[in-house]
Amino acid sequence: MQAAMDITTKYCHKEMEAYGSCVASNPSTWQQKCHELKMKVAQCTSSHPVIQKIRQECSKEFVNFERCLRENQDEPTSCSPHVARFVACAETVDITGVAANPVPQSS
Numbered sequence: 001m002q003a004a005m006d007i008t009t010k011y012c013h014k015e016m017e018a019y020g021s022c023v024a025s026n027p028s029t030w031q032q033k034c035h036e037l038k039m040k041v042a043q044c045t046s047s048h049p050v051i052q053k054i055r056q057e058c059s060k061e062f063v064n065f066e067r068c069l070r071e072n073q074d075e076p077t078s079c080s081p082h083v084a085r086f087v088a089c090a091e092t093v094d095i096t097g098v099a100a101n102p103v104p105q106s107s
Contacts, residue, residue: 008051012044031073049098058089
């Protein structure tokens with residue numbers, strides 16, 4: 001999970017900053033007000049090969065975690081067991097050979 005967060009921060013910094021600011025500025029209404037920014041973070045991260053592999057291999061755990069968040073928007077901490085299962089799965093994914101840090105092509 002930390003690897004996924006590192007990648008998200010590295011490749012989707014602008015989107016993460018905007019989403020984080022929105023959530024902090026709207027503590028009681030962030031689910032509605034920040035939805036579009038959340039989708040931009042999701043779109044950015046879903047295009048990265050390492051995250052794609054983790055989501056593919058841990059899709060069941062990820063879907064269960066997302067469902068829990070949707071059903072418990074007012075109490076996201078109740079989804080801690082789901083997070084733990086997803087993290088445990090993500091840590092077992094072999095990302096050897098997956099482009100974790102793509103090298104820009106020179107012309």
